[in-house]
Amino acid sequence: MRLSDLPKGATAVVDRVDDAHASDPIAQRLRDLGFVAGEPVRLVAVGPMGADPLLIQIGSTRFALRRNEAARVMVRVEATA
């Protein structure tokens, strides 16, 4: 599923970041910021208007991503052990 579809408070693991178009700088920046396969992420909070932007916790860092930025990130929700 897409990171933008994750419910608030949920945790998932990054699968990949898709380019929205050829040589997409936003996708590349997301990869540079640590959105790479196997990295756990959590949707911490959402903005007050239209639930946008999203606050994503990755490692020790929190990033605000707009919905269409987060839509580039494909995640897997792992079965809770």
Add this chain to the structure above:
Amino acid sequence: MSADSLRIALVGNPNCGKTALFNQLTGGRQKVANYAGVTVERKEGRFTAPSGRVLQILDLPGTYSFDATSPDEQITRDVLEGNYPGETAPDLIVCVADATNLRLHLRFVLEVKRLGRPIVLALNMMDAARRRGVVIDVPELSRRLGMPVVETVAVKRDGVKALIARVDGEIPDAAPAQPDDAASRADLHAQVRELLAATVTMPRATAELDDALDHWALHPVFGLAILSVVMFLVFQAVYAAGKPMTDLIGDGFGWLGEHATAWMPAGPLQSLIVDGVFGGLGTVIGFLPEILVLFFFILVLEESGYLPRAAFLLDRMMVSVGLTGRSFIPLLSSFACAIPGIMGTRSITDPRDRLATILVAPLMTCSARLPVYALLIGAFIPTRKVLGIFNMQGLVLFALYAAGIVGAMVVAWVMKKLRRDRSEHALLMELPSYRLPKLRDVAIGLWERGMIFLKRLTGIILGLTILMWFLSSFPAPPAGATGPAIDYSAAGYIGRGLQVIFAPLGFNWQISVSLIPAFAARETAVAALATVYAVGGEGAGLQQALAANFSLASALSLLVWFAFAPQCMSTLAVIRRETNSWRNVGISFGYMFVVAYVASFLTYQITSLLT
């Protein structure tokens, strides 16, 4: 490299505490300028190390990656590679990483390492890391990275001793340079994971305090409520603390003027010094306290980590009108004065968003409009109650503020529709840990911004005030003239010429004349009207003179004009400086003139029909 001086570059991710480290190393001995041809800030400082060597330290802009997405990042990369024109490549790179955020920051360290230059890693915020229970095996990290690693606490007085000792010692060997391509870039994350697994143990990913604070600060309801309260308190403080100081400065310059009057023989030179120099300088410097108080709060909010939260809360709203959450702070500053607001847009990394913010910032109701508003509202708007509770005068003032905000939103939205570049521009904003602001960093930041304001403006305003004084004093009225002196001066002729343009807005020639000094500084319009109507001061006398001389329609039209008009000249000068383009000055002057003209025209014509 000479034996007794060493060039050091500080690099690191945004929010790594690099600037605090820089302040700690260099104290007040800093030089802030721009990189040639661009408006990216270049900060350099120096200090003498215990060995007697002079260390020149360059604080490069915070960077996430060398795959640059902003001018700042491009400059960081070019300077480190020695490719930036006019900059010598540094002898040593000090890479700063936040010890509580190593997963992100080590990746950039590895990227810098591939440049193949001598590096020292400063593990910053070690105190915060220890409090969180983060344990780092520093010798092992150093061995694996192949570079010296020094622990620092930038906010503590001797938190940088070890770093100074290290950079003052021998320059470490550099790793061989490696090519930079997408495949090897993806590799960096794997290397970081390996490094972290081998050298770092971390009980939890974030500080409990951050989680608790963000729960409230970013709450859809409470978050917005907290933001409103914070903004309200800041504005109260600006007026409560800044205003008395502003008045004091005004009195001080008045006193200087009086003494100059007593001391100098009457004549053109006395009038130039008293009215031109002291009057003009007093006006500009009078704004300084309010601007400094505002900047103080903005710096405190910035250092504490709250500002990105505010941007988070407001991003969606700002995006819908073509701006970004990051535009919020510059626009907020513009309520004090558009000049610091436009200077503050440097925090917007995206050039397109930055330009949009710069263009609408002058529409925010700055404090210089208040004297004009107060005068006209006092003279023309009755003090009766509306709906039993609202004061009519207050409502008009509120409407004028609202007109500025709504106008800015409409203009930003129209620009968004007009621009050819429809590509998506990212927010991708880090929300750093909350931190207690340090007095030292706030003081240095305040000093820098205050100096920029003074240096940039005193020259421009002084020149303009003198020019205005000259225009309104010469030629002198002929012997036996009856009207006020300005009537016969160049300004009088210009005013009558301008009246041809402004007559459809209901402006008589006196108002048209006052628009000329208002272009230099809005609040001088009050003094200019007082001069042309030959009444002293700004008190009841002037209000009566105005009420007797023009209609309600003209007054409302003039209020609307002041809400939108292309002013002041210093704002346009700052736009020129900050965007490096006369075209943008032309665009902002042009659109504001059209908006102001149309709005005033409609106000005048409609009010004339109704009254």
